[in-house]
Amino acid sequence: MTDPTVEDLLERVREGDVRLHELDDHVDAGTAATVRRRLVADESGADLDVVGEYAFDAAAADPNIDNMIGGVQVPLGVAGPVAVDGGAFDGDRYLPMATTEGALVASVNRGCSVIDAAGGATARVTKSGMTRAPVFRVADVAEAEALVEWVRDNEDRLREAAESTTSHGELLGVTPYVVGNNVYLRFRFDTKDAMGMNMVTIATGEACDVVEAETDAELVALSGNLCSDKKPAAVNAVEGRGRSVTADVEIPREVVEERLHTTPVAIAEINTRKNHVGSAKAGSLGFNAHVANAVAAMFLATGQDAAQVVEGSNAITTAEATADGDLYVSVSIASLEVGTVGGGTKLPTQAAGLDVLGVRGGGDPAGSNADALAEAIAVGALAGELSLLAALGSRHLASAHADLGR
Ligand SMILES: CC(C)(COP(=O)([O-])OP(=O)([O-])OC[C@H]1O[C@@H](n2cnc3c(N)ncnc32)[C@H](O)[C@@H]1OP(=O)([O-])[O-])[C@@H](O)C(=O)NCCC(=O)NCCSC(=O)C[C@@](C)(O)CC(=O)[O-]
Ligand SMILES: NC(=O)C1=CN([C@@H]2O[C@H](COP(=O)(O)OP(=O)(O)OC[C@H]3O[C@@H](n4cnc5c(N)ncnc54)[C@H](OP(=O)(O)O)[C@@H]3O)[C@@H](O)[C@H]2O)C=CC1
Incomplete structure (x- = not known):
């Protein structure tokens, strides 16, 4: 018996003989996606041809998507390389970031170059554990x-x-x-x-x-919301969920002045008045400027569950001018939920993102690759915090986005 054609299946779906999600029982996953795409295009009037230009095997994506019609592409950039002394992540690495926000990668890239000029960042996972309540x-x-x-x-x-x-x-x-x-x-x-x-x-x-x-x-x-997954929740900020991870760096005053066009004292003041006092007044759980930006971009680039950016933004940024006049900055993310196996990590473009960091698959010992990914993301967040706080200090935020983001 020959396989049914796309036209046959379109007809059978329209007649109610086959449901949209049952198409994979009749043809291979790629053809099933084509039938659905054609149907949605016809009924909505949308031109979906570009959605059909995806680079992964539809059958391999079966654990990741239901009722598949194609793929969405997000531009991918890199920041770095940046030197990291981590508990699990070591060396000079590029950080892959997928985003549509112009100026974001530039900002993290500037932060990385400043961290590098200071001799690199330190990062450690301080607690680990995934919860279900x-x-x-x-x-x-x-x-x-x-x-x-x-x-x-x-x-x-x-x-x-x-x-x-x-x-x-x-x-x-x-x-x-x-x-x-x-x-x-x-x-x-x-x-x-x-x-x-x-x-x-x-x-x-x-x-x-x-x-x-x-x-x-x-x-x-089975889930009573005290887990707490994909919702802003104090329990995660206090107890941690996934990886609790901290990255920090001390930057010489001259580097801050030359490369960030501001001073350690100004950055420390902005951090206190904005990230701490402003966040407290707002009732925020995130005492940071834009940790969600690095978390979201690196989540997309490495196949993490995007909805868990909610917990990934549970972060506190500290900044202080040291007795020597230099700048100490840290980012502590309480609940960063990451993996290097399972979920979206097997899809080829996301696996490539993990390869850029050198953390694809199971680590040796088990758990070390996910720890390393958490440390890499924390360093990306640290770089982003530094650069944005500096841009606010030098009053470059609006002009940077006018130049690079529109
Ligand atoms: C845009 C910069 C970096 C310019 O910064 P600059 O110092 O004027 O630029 P520069 O031309 O002197 O370059 C300095 C370094 O920046 C990097 N850089 C510079 N340009 C690029 C580029 N095109 N692509 C890649 N990297 C770039 C690069 O590392 C470069 O060093 P080099 O390699 O030349 O030695 C700076 O003004 C900046 O970081 N601004 C802040 C922008 C930012 O952080 N945006 C984040 C998103 S804002 C948001 O989403 C959240 C918010 C703001 O609403 C949250 C809140 O409420 O706070
Ligand atoms: N079910 C739910 O309520 C929710 C599901 N999700 C989704 O869950 C998925 C992620 O779940 P997750 O359990 O991580 O992934 P998977 O369901 O893909 O399972 C991963 C499996 O990989 C095996 N494995 C192989 N090597 C290793 C290793 N080195 N370390 C750990 N495990 C290894 C383990 O098998 P074994 O256990 O046999 O040892 C593990 O269970 C995402 O797609 C996410 O979107 C998200 C939120 C809620």
Whole structure:
């Protein structure tokens, strides 16, 4: 029997005989995408030819996209190279950044060149652990207390159940929270080189089965929002989620004056009045200028989950003029959720981004590549903070974007 043609399938979808998402059952993934693209183009009047010019294998992208019609391209640039002394990321590297914001890569590039002139940045992952927090219904607070005690006494059983679903993930701990007749169990896992959301969701589900079998608690939702994934949340800023990572640098005063056209004292003052006082008044969780910019651009370039830029912007920038008149700057990102295996990291253009950093795939030891990626992103964020604070000091923000961004 011959394969159905695009025209045949278009007709069958229009007649309601085949659903849009069932096309892959009838033809290969690329042809299925073509049929959907044709249908959407016909019905919306949009010209989608360019959307069909994608460079990856549609079948290989199956774990990443449903109802695929093509691909979106984002321009890719590089900042650097920049010297980094990291716990896992070492040497002089280019930082890949995908963005549509003109002047952004230029800004991070300037920051990198200043960091380099100062001898490089230092970066360390200080805490690591991906979380999932199911919510259970209990009868009352007495039953809640009983559940909390049971969890404390039976963590090994929960660990055994959770770890039966993964050869890499390790349960680090379970923290209970009680609110009336709701009990939230915040499971925290070492997910090695994976960002880990699929891994910990599957593992936590297995542990929840044990809780339900052994206690009176009833699972209401596998994610009870105390995790907290893809929402701004203080719990992530305080407790961390994914990688907590810090990068810092001390820059000689002459370098600040020559290359950034301002002074250490001016940068420190802007940082305090803008990033700390201004953010406090705004009720912000991000005490920084634009950490989200480096996080988003490097997430897109390396196949991370873009929605987790929300947590990636949970960052505090500090800046101080030292006793010698130089400038100390740091960026601490509390909850940077990154992986070098799984998710979007296998797609060819994103894998190439990881290759530029030298962190593709599983690390040796496991987890070291994801640590290195976190440190690279923190250095990119540090470079961006430096350059933007300086541009505000020299009053170049508007002119830079007028020149480079429109
Ligand atoms: C634009 C600059 C860098 C000019 O800065 P400059 O010092 O006038 O430029 P320069 O021509 O003297 O070049 C200095 C260095 O900048 C880099 N550089 C310079 N041009 C390029 C380019 N085309 N492509 C790549 N790199 C470039 C490059 O490293 C170069 O060194 P060189 O390699 O020549 O020795 C500076 O004015 C700047 O950084 N401005 C700040 C822009 C910025 O940070 N924008 C971020 C986005 S703003 C935003 O999204 C968030 C916001 C602002 O709303 C958040 C908030 O509320 O704060
Ligand atoms: N399920 C959910 O609720 C959510 C899912 N997501 C999505 O989840 C995906 C990311 O989940 P994630 O679990 O990271 O990825 P994957 O689901 O792609 O799984 C990655 C798997 O790779 C295996 N692996 C191989 N080598 C290593 C290594 N060195 N370190 C760690 N694991 C390794 C592990 O298998 P094994 O476990 O067998 O050892 C691991 O589970 C993204 O696509 C994201 O968009 C995002 C948010 C929520």
